[in-house]
Amino acid sequence: MNSNNLHLRNLRNIGVIAHVDAGKTTTTERILFYTGENHRIGEVHDGATTMDFDPQERARGITIHSAATTVHWQGTQINLIDTPGHIDFNLEVRRSLRVLDGAIVVFDGVAGVEPQTETNWRLADEYRVPRIAFVNKLDRVGADFQRVVASLRERLGVRALPLQLPIGTEGEFRGVVDLLTMQALVWDRDDATAPPRVDAITPELLPAAQAARALLLEAAAEQDDALLDAWLRGAALPVDDLRTALRRGTIAGAFVPVLAGSAFRNRGVEPLLDAVVAYLPAPAEAAGAAPADGPLSALAFKLTADDHGAMVFVRVYSGGLKRGDTVFNASTGKPERVARLYEIHADRRVERDELVAGDIAGVVGLKDTLTGHTLASTKDAPVLESIAVPEAVIDVAIEARSQEGTAALAKGLGVLVREDPSLRLRQDADSGQTLLSGMGELQLEVAVEKLRSRFGVEVQVGRPQVAYRETISAAAEVRHVHKKQSGGPGQFAELTLRIAPLPRGDGFRFASAVVGGGIPREFIPAVEAGIRKAALSGPFAGHPLVDFEAELVDGSAHVRDSSALAFELAAAAALREAVLKASPTVxxxxxxxxxxxxxxxxxxxxxxxxxxxxxxxxxxxxxxxxxxxxxxxxxxxxxxxxxxxxxxxxxxxxxxxxxxxxxxxxxxxxxx
Incomplete structure (x- = not known):
């Protein structure tokens, strides 16, 4: 086996996802401690966590940015991404899941499946990411492991398969029953340095453990014909064979292993790490994995900027990337030069000479690469599936408090929008104000605070406003002639435009039915550009126009006076006329x-x-x-x-x- 294949086999790219306050960052901090990455445990409530290193994260006690780190457990390298739980920062979860091979989903032992967990679960379904469920906070009043398992089955529609049962409830929770080995793992103290004590299962827990193990054996046997035959004959099933079968079923999505614990009290984290290595896929086993030895193919999934320039986080799917390489951005066709490569440990960087297939790391030197772009060895290489950006639903008007701060504000806003594509900037057509749009009030608050702390800009912010949209309810067709003469060469464009509504959420589509050269082919892109620009501020109420299709039906041009600009202006005016005839609504x-x-x-x-x-x-x-x-x-x-x-x-x-x-x-x- 060559070194690259060995690297792929002994590597896990995983994320930790959850609803806000389920204990996700606490779980991640325990993982850092037990793998030796940290020598002391950082607590969220103390503002001392490793993964939440941004000052706003520590001040607010929540995760805002996805943070990457690298740890090692049982000879396996684990690239770990801790993601936010708050819905306003859902893009961070979305772009992390796009590049990960597996995930730990943390559930509150009292609340069970919560809204943001459900949203993230559907995203993981979309990207076909195998998962392990970790039922956390089982030491809390009202915690109920079996109720949470039932909520996974009912609300998420999955086959939840417990690998453990808790020992003790609420304040008396002290360990777990390992259903594979049929042993009790007991943590006698909250001290993180104290390993669990291996013990026999108590008589009162034995019947429940035997019943749960029978379900576990059945699920494992279904994944392997030889195991199934042995199980039907009542023969003993070797633990290693069961683990192999459970791994196969987890990766295939046949079931979701469920583990129990209390990260805050240091109970259940080591078995969770064992499960990551045992059941989550290596890069070569992930859905749709490309051959590792093919040409370079890497996806940029996150960008951060500071005074030293931009760092682009990439996932390498095939081939390799070396310091000093010139590669191509297949999404733009432009060449890019790799200046430096970094392995990321939260806010620490370790320089690397080379990245290989399966690696997740930071690249410095890329000038025009944005979230969702593909890096490749040739400019005409296939483009990887990009990352969908959620809808912005809330606006605030924003301006610098002083004239001197205007340039710094423009620079700061430009950086923030590059880093976070779910933030949008636009100019209000009526007032001329700059509007910053996002997914929620918290996201916009965080963005404004970044302008102050990172860019030194004091800003005035208007009250949050709803990000309304406009659409049409009927079809309409208009003929518009744009004609202007002012002494020299004039402007002339004639076109007929038909618009019609699309289903909600379909956005905008453009088509041309012009045949025979009535409008020269080189002017048709200008028609589409004019429509797109006009749609940024609809004629009915001034909000962006969405969910409609526009068809260029016919038109004519003048040999001397027609230009791309004339057709762009004509298309914008035609759209405004047509919308007012097409039953517009907000x-x-x-x-x-x-x-x-x-x-x-x-x-x-x-x-x-x-x-x-x-x-x-x-x-x-x-x-x-x-x-x-x-x-x-x-x-x-x-x-x-x-x-x-x-x-x-x-x-x-x-x-x-x-x-x-x-x-x-x-x-x-x-x-x-």
Whole structure:
């Protein structure tokens, strides 16, 4: 076996994903400690974590940026990415999952499957990423391992397969039963340096362990004909063969192994690391893996910038990358030079001379490479599947407090939008204000704070506003003639444009039906460009125009006076005319809201949601609380947390994320 194949076999590229506050970063910090990467444990509540190294992350106690590091366990290198749990930073999860081969999904032992976990789970499905579930916080009051396993099966629709059972409940949780070896692993102390004590399973736990092991053996046997035959005959099944079969089933997505623990109390982390090595795939085993010895193919999935320039994080799928190489950006066709290569350890960098297939690392020197671009050995190489960017739903107007800060603000905003493509910049057509758009208030707050701390810009920020959209409800066709004469060469463009609505979320499509050269071929791209520019600010209410198709039906040109600019201006004017004839309407973002409240406040919570134009979708019981799910317009959710606390004596909490865009009521449309 050559060294590259050995490297691929002994490598795991994994992420840690979860709903906010499920204990994801605490779990990651324990992994760093047990693998020897850290010699002391960083705690979230102390603001001393390794992976949350950004000052805002430490101040807020949440993960904002995905952070990468490299650790080693049992002779296997693990490239680990810790991702945010808050919905406002969902792009960080999305682009991490795009380049990972496996994931640990952390669940709160009390809450079970929560909204953001569900969202991230669907993303992992989309990218075909095998997962291990880690049920955390089993030492907390109300924690219930079996209830969480049931919620995985019911809410996520997966075959959740426990590999362990907890020993003790809530404050008495002290260990796990390993169902493969049928041994008890007991942590007698919270001291992280104390390994678990291996013991016999107590008589009161034995029947439950035997029943759970029978289900485990059945699932493993289904993955291997020889094992299945032995299992049907009642023969003993070797543990190593069971592990191999469980690995095959995990990678194929036949089931999801479930483990138990309490990361904060240092219980269950070593077996979790064992499971990462045993059951999650090496790069060569991942879905759609390319031959490692092929030509260079790498995906840029993240970009960070500082005073020394930009660092692009890449995942190498095939071939290799050396310091000093000249490669091609297959997405743009431009050459790029690799100045330096770095292995990343959170905020520490270790320089490398070469990257090989399977590596995730940082590259310095790339000038025009952005998130989602493909690096290759030739400019016409196949382009890898890019990374979808979530919809922005909220705007703030932003400007420098002083004239001197205007240039620094422009530079800072440019860097932030390059780093985070889910942030958008546009100019308001009426007011001329610069609008910064994002996925939520927290994301925009963080961006504004970065402008102050990183770029030294004091800014004035307007109140958050809903990012409305415009669309059309009917088809329309218009003929427009753009004609201008001012002494010298004139401007002339004639075209007929037909527009029609598309299904919600389809964006914009352009087509040309012009035949016979009525409009010269070189002017047709200018027609599309004019439509795209005009769609940035719709004629009905000034919001971006979405979900429509435009077809260039016919037109004519003048041999001397026609130009690309003339056709671009004609197309923009034609679109504005057509939209006003096509029953335009304003769309508003509608959020999927989940409120967790004590049962005695349920009536008040539901009544308040209804007053906010909410539509209650359902109710559920989770532990000793009631969970209400509803669809509520974002416009009515500003300031909701204060009202919810007042209604529930501070005991209720909520999460929300974009569900869909829907027509806004007439009054809201006019006000927008």
């Amino acid at each position: 769309l508003e973002p509608v959020m999927a809201v989940e409120v967790t409240t004590p049962a005695e406040h349920l009536g008040d919570v539901i009544g308040d949601l209804l007053r906010r134009r909410g539509h209650v979708q359902g109710q559920d019981t989770r532990g000793n609380a009631t969970v209400v799910t509803a669809h509520v317009p974002l416009a009515r959710m500003f300031g909701y947390i204060g009202q919810l606390r007042a209604l529930s004596s501070g005991r209720a909490q909520f999460t929300m994320q974009l569900s869909h865009y829907a027509p806004a009521p007439v009054r809201a449309a006019l006000a927008a």
